[in-house]
Amino acid sequence: MGFNAGHVVQDEALAMRAAQAIRLAGLYAAPPVMRIALALPFLRSGLTRWDPFPTLSPGTQFLFEDQFKLHLFGRLVDLPSPTLLAYATACAEIVLPLLLLLGLATRLAALGLLAMTAVIQLVVPEGWANFHLYWAALALGIMALGGGPLSLDAALARLFRSRRAST
Template sequence: MTLRSIIARSEALIASLPAPLVLLVLRIALAVPFFRSGLTKWDAPLVLAPSQAFLFGQEFRLHILGNAYPYPFPTLAAYLAATGEIVLPILLVLGLGTRFAALGILLMTAVIQLTVPEGWANFHLPWAAMALALMAYGAGRLSVDGLLANRTPAMTPKGSHG
């Protein structure tokens, strides 16, 4: 067996990974860091940890064009971030509204990038890449989206025969 044939067989084996499984792993990989972060933001259901309002109001800044600006409506921003970090990962793992959940994560990543600019290479870029892949390819068959797509009858325009 030649090196070329070993490489070709290896590539074929890797390429044979089922796309639904790969997309499931991708959804989980993107969901985990956000969900874990979200868990730290709540003292109880619907009770935001006081530290979060403090961080968004006093510590966090948006770094834009070389300047640091305070968050507008910091308490609202804290609630939105904390809610997004719980709800969006759950939607991703379930594969429900996956493209929109991934878009939400991408938007959160952009805001996080503005808040913590030095995190781009280790965190923000991989998160953005995963979110973009899910936005482009969807959740796959191992998801609520996939189940709904299989159960929804195809709609045809009135008067068409197809």
């Protein structure tokens, strides 16, 4: 049994192909999985806010008017315009997750959910370790990666590139 340089080169080429396959699988799988993981909790919450659309549920009205308070500098502060904020939140919790699921305006939708997460953190400060940190990490990752190749953003980009190339 001697040293065979051919085996080393062959093994290295196999390792390179495997690494490339894993990288491509990640590039295709990670963005939609991240989009789904961030969209679902917000969409589920948004679906509970209506009784039916366009009427806010009594529970949503109660939460925004009486229960939700901002924790600012050691003080509890009432939400500004709670009814308007409830409607805006209820709409955003439907629209932004749907955009994420479609991969349309993905970075903007992720930014919107990151902003919502920041406000939620001010309302429920003890939730940072269980939920908010993960939502923020997912939103930031989506903002960095975009919708990925399996998104409407990517399909539209391909369409516009092909139209530009043909003119």
